[in-house]
Amino acid sequence: MDKNKGKKIGVAGNHTTTIDLISNLLHHGYKIDCIINIASSLDGKVAGYTDLGSFAKKNRIKIIRPKTYGLKSEYDKKAIGDLKLDVLLVCGWQRLVPEWLLSTLTIGAFGTHGSWKPLPYGRERSPGNWSLLLGKDTFIDNLFKYDSGIDSGAIVGSIQFKLSPFDTIATYYHKDQLVQQTLLLKHLPALLSGTFNYRMQPTAKKAFLLPKRTEEDGVIDWNWKTEYIFNLVRAVTRPYPGAYTFLKSKKITIWNAIPFHLFRSFKTKRVGEIIAAFDDSTFVVR
Template identity: 35%
Template sequence: SKKIAIFGCKSTTRFLVENLAGRIPISRIITIAPELAHRNDVADYLDMTATAEEFGIPLYTAQSYALKSAADEEFFAREAIDLAFVVGWQRLVPEKILQTFSIGVFGMHGSAMDLPLGRGRSPMNWAIIEGKGQFFTNLFRYDPGVDSGDVLDTYKFQITPQDTGETMHFKNTLSMVHLVEKNLDVLLANHFKLQRQSEQIQPTYYPKRSPKDSLVGWELDIAALERFIRAVAPPFNGAYSYVNGEERITLLRAQVFDFTDFGLGSALPGTVVQVFPNGKLLVKCYGGLLLVHEYTCGARLVKGDLLSNGPETLNRFARNAQGNFDIPE
């Protein structure tokens, strides 16, 4: 029988293992240790030890996240795994390791425009920020490039006005499980057809978003601001700002309250124009008022407080001709 492995170190990795373990014999989980994850700043990291024990799957802990150590190379050469699925693993897989798989290593990459547009990092967060209405999740065979492999299958889903970084993750994870289950038989039989990514379309790449990029820019109009808060909501670190330049505040959930200003319109954008009896905040923005339902802050907020980037400088990402953030190389 074929040897199947799963690469990953996030909660999505566990979700895939949970959903596939009963259906197929998984012979290995390939992951990284907590300290390596910490050094590589892995968001939403999950130690896979308990998962491996629970499902009785042997665990291999890689020496390097880039899989470039001699020990990792020896492991893959020795194991001769046939097929692998990569989920929750944000590094390329080197050519030398890809060659040890008889069927191939398959991973997921999604983007709102479909490949080869929107390769690169944080595509789900960017899709909400850009106000996109749809998302394509692709199951593709890894090659040494960035999301450049041939595509086996694609699943398209809707981005609703309520979606957050979390719900996008849920939808993308369900798409991934569905694509793997749907294509498993043809993969194991090594009898499948891959579709090359179009060479007529110039590939574009989204830049990496780091926790510091969740700093709120109060110069955004209210619609863009509301999307931004949803895009980086937990499990990401949450949109944050500073109260009167000092105390940090994280805006977890907010909505466009109204385009009229109830006589509160003369304040600067970022000003708390009202604190309701239950603690919810009303903040003046360009184009309207933002109601903040949930936030965390060490200070008690009062009317007149000003939210700003405080001691930090906003990182301004380059934009393409359409005003979006995926840039040709």
């Protein structure tokens, strides 16, 4: 049985989540015709970059190494255009899909995006990081069809899932990936046959764009509330650069943290003062 229905599927991505997505599709009998994965020479532009070369070789999947992350070079246009793809699945690709590429796809490009509120709220940057940082307890993931805008395409399906205080950005990605796989397996047959239903995003609501986060945004201000510092640490831990502080001129990255309440006498200490340090390299800060 041809699960692809004679259609050619490509995947664009640069993360381990891209591998998980492709592996799941292969397991369920779909054929992936190519992977678009930037070369390691461009990896400085991608947090948590993963080279998919060995994975592609192992699974006998053609790999395209674009010259630019924005897919703007003539090489990119020819190499990808010559594939004559019907569907492009986007996972772990932190750039817009250019209009020239959208125009070559007979069915379209599809990916997921969401936030703690329904779209168009929360378009653009780092929705998982922002959700954890702000202490949100739910996330709505949407499978949508790419257009020329920023996460503005028609929605094919949505799933809401829970976030807990125990979640980090790593566990968020696991949840998000499972939801993405569920959405794709449910809707991919209809996508490939061109019979899928969709709903347009509300135009009456003003889109709220989440701002870009950079490594510099991980610096801790010890005057912040304990809960906010805790949320920052779990929101930017691995695979991101991590939250950090300085001891004199030495940068200290904090990968894990938990609110620590013990003695009232701690309140007499200065904000940002190390109250205790232990042999296992953990420490307590006021």
